[in-house]
Amino acid sequence: MPKVLLSTALLSVTGSLWFLPLTAEDAAMFRGSLAHTGVYDAPGVPKLPSVKWKFQTGGRIISSPAVVNGTVYVGSADGNLYAIDSANGSLKWKFATNGMVTSSPAVSAGIVCFGSFDGSFYAVNAATGQQVWRFDTEGERRFAAKNIHGIQPEGEIMPDFWDFYLSSPAVSDGSVYFGSGDGDVYALDVSSGLVKWKFKTGNVVHASPAIANGTLFIGSFDGSFYALDTVTGKEKWRHKTGEDNVIHNQEGITSSAAVVDGVVYVGCRDSHLYFLDVETGQRIWEMFAGGGWVTNSPAVKDGKVYSGGGSDRQFHALNAKSGAHVFSLDVEGGTFASPAIAGNFLYLATFDNKIRAIDLTTNTLTWKFELNAKPADRAETASPLKPLPFYDDRVASMAKKLQSGVFLSSPVVVGNTIYIGNTDGAVYALQ
Numbered sequence: 001m002p003k004v005l006l007s008t009a010l011l012s013v014t015g016s017l018w019f020l021p022l023t024a025e026d027a028a029m030f031r032g033s034l035a036h037t038g039v040y041d042a043p044g045v046p047k048l049p050s051v052k053w054k055f056q057t058g059g060r061i062i063s064s065p066a067v068v069n070g071t072v073y074v075g076s077a078d079g080n081l082y083a084i085d086s087a088n089g090s091l092k093w094k095f096a097t098n099g100m101v102t103s104s105p106a107v108s109a110g111i112v113c114f115g116s117f118d119g120s121f122y123a124v125n126a127a128t129g130q131q132v133w134r135f136d137t138e139g140e141r142r143f144a145a146k147n148i149h150g151i152q153p154e155g156e157i158m159p160d161f162w163d164f165y166l167s168s169p170a171v172s173d174g175s176v177y178f179g180s181g182d183g184d185v186y187a188l189d190v191s192s193g194l195v196k197w198k199f200k201t202g203n204v205v206h207a208s209p210a211i212a213n214g215t216l217f218i219g220s221f222d223g224s225f226y227a228l229d230t231v232t233g234k235e236k237w238r239h240k241t242g243e244d245n246v247i248h249n250q251e252g253i254t255s256s257a258a259v260v261d262g263v264v265y266v267g268c269r270d271s272h273l274y275f276l277d278v279e280t281g282q283r284i285w286e287m288f289a290g291g292g293w294v295t296n297s298p299a300v301k302d303g304k305v306y307s308g309g310g311s312d313r314q315f316h317a318l319n320a321k322s323g324a325h326v327f328s329l330d331v332e333g334g335t336f337a338s339p340a341i342a343g344n345f346l347y348l349a350t351f352d353n354k355i356r357a358i359d360l361t362t363n364t365l366t367w368k369f370e371l372n373a374k375p376a377d378r379a380e381t382a383s384p385l386k387p388l389p390f391y392d393d394r395v396a397s398m399a400k401k402l403q404s405g406v407f408l409s410s411p412v413v414v415g416n417t418i419y420i421g422n423t424d425g426a427v428y429a430l431q
Contacts (some may be wrong), residue, residue, distance in 0.1 A: 005136070129299050218256075223253070249293075250270050262319065308335025
């Protein structure tokens with residue numbers, strides 16, 4: 001059964017936890033706001049940046065940073081949550097868990113909330129890194145199915161090695177909301193970690209919740225997208241996406257929704273970006289992404305929605321009401337990280353280890369940034385052999401690719417700086 005472990009040493013100080021009020025430019029949670037629009041109140045980086053600082057962790061970075069009051073909070077596959085000085089990249093503190101931290105943290109009233117692959121959800125003091133409370137779910141796991149992605153052996157249930165992310169929390173009105181590999185969506189009291197409600201879905205929940213007007217929006221690997229009452233956890237509506245009964249790779253939702261002007265925008269592994277009515281869940285429009293997954297979270301601004309696919313290597317801008325095509329951009333790598341908008345520019349980090357800036361006034365590529373080549377002992381070794389259609393070989397191939405460095409972390413823009421993690425294990429500040 002889920003349980004809460006409260007740090008009694010901190011009970012007397014939680015009422016006076018260190019915190020400063022958020023500024024307009026702070027990025028306190030995944031996608032920048034509860035509505036998950038991906039829009040940041042910042043001037044951004046209109047010209048090709050250089051590395052201001054680099055902070056090396058002991059594991060790949062899949063988590064996206066939160067940046068609050070001069071501190072960058074980000075998780076690492078080495079099992080730690082890091083607090084890094086945003087000005088110079090120096091370590092303020094780190095907090096250890098017993099599993100990879102691929103959840104993106106949320107910061108509220110001096111508390112940092114995040115999940116770990118150890119099956120626990122944590123709240124720590126934002127200033128000191130001391131644990132405030134820990135909540136144990138019924139266990140974390142990746143999505144799994146037989147013959148996943150068409151890989152052998154056909155009769156074996158396999159964890160999905162493309163299931164990178166954990167659900168990133170949203171904090172609103174004294175509650176913290178997140179999904180879990182146990183199939184539940186949770187609402188906890190943010191000060192105590194006590195359960196307010198939980199809602200059971202049909203499979204792993206690694207999408208992140210968006211919240212608007214008292215409703216929580218979240219998808220599950222069961223292929224359904226849910227609208228839940230934030231106070232009671234009761235289902236308001238659900239929308240069923242496409243199913244794949246053949247190779248178990250074209251179903252399920254890991255994209256986090258964006259909610260704007262009565263429309264919910266969410267991607268799905270069935271290769272569609274859906275426009276849903278916020279009140280009823282009725283499908284307004286859908287974009288087919290050419291066969292590639294839509295696992296990134298869309299960005300929405302000024303009547304346009306921006307999203308990319310996986311294997312089709314295309315990035316699209318659409319009219320946010322009608323779905324009419326505005327422009328498309330060819331990219332060399334799949335889009336798994338979510339786009340960020342600051343000022344008149346959109347920043348896109350892709351699986352080919354590049355970050356692109358797109359001028360939204362001209363709909364053209366302005367600059368393309370690529371990290372320097374990795375040291376020889378970290379570089380991917382070329383092989384004349386193609387990965388075999390066997391699970392172990394595909395896992396090894398993925399591990400090598402991640403070690404060489406790709407962007408799964410989403411860019412966060414605060415002021416004139418982009419903060420982002422990379423699977424080479426480093427957090428970067430680009431300016």
